Amino acid sequence: MNLMPGIDSTSSALQAEKLRMDIIGQNIANAHTTRGPDGKPYQRQTVQFEAKLLELGRDQNGQMQTAQGVNVRNIVTDETAGPLVFNPGHPDADEKGMVRLPNVNLTHEMVDLISASRSYEANLQVVRTSKQMAQQALKIGKH
Numbered sequence: 590m591n592l593m594p595g596i597d598s599t600s601s602a603l604q605a606e607k608l609r610m611d612i613i614g615q616n617i618a619n620a621h622t623t624r625g626p627d628g629k630p631y632q633r634q635t636v637q638f639e640a641k642l643l644e645l646g647r648d649q650n651g652q653m654q655t656a657q658g659v660n661v662r663n664i665v666t667d668e669t670a671g672p673l674v675f676n677p678g679h680p681d682a683d684e685k686g687m688v689r690l691p692n693v694n695l696t697h698e699m700v701d702l703i704s705a706s707r708s709y710e711a712n713l714q715v716v717r718t719s720k721q722m723a724q725q726a727l728k729i730g731k732h
Contacts, residue, residue: 601658631691633667
């Protein structure tokens with residue numbers, strides 16, 4: 590008998606949200622990187638998730654199967670161009686004094702970071718609640 594059935598799906602969600610926060614952190618850290626290894630400004634990245642599903646149908650107990658967690662489908666690079674700003678003294682300025690900045694909007698990244706952080710916290714609460722329920726079930730089983 591599985592006393593903590595939500596832990597597997599919650600664990601995958603925690604890992605996915607941690608990766609999302611890491612990618613957002615990279616975006617924030619590179620918000621002013623005008624020249625990367627490829628010689629171009631940093632490009633914003635995002636994480637795409639998908640539901641982790643088992644085969645459709647019923648499990649060995651005849652129960653309908655549902656989503657079993659979260660998979661990271663891929664990490665996508667946003668190819669849109671960042672803004673051009675006039676800064677003739679910048680080492681990456683073109684002949685007109687224009688510099689292409691990364692396509693990272695710090696406000697947008699902070700909103701995404703708060704969202705990812707809250708999702709992570711909600712999944713941690715599921716783990717805590719599952720643990721408490723399992724402890725209560727064990728106490729009931731002793732009597």
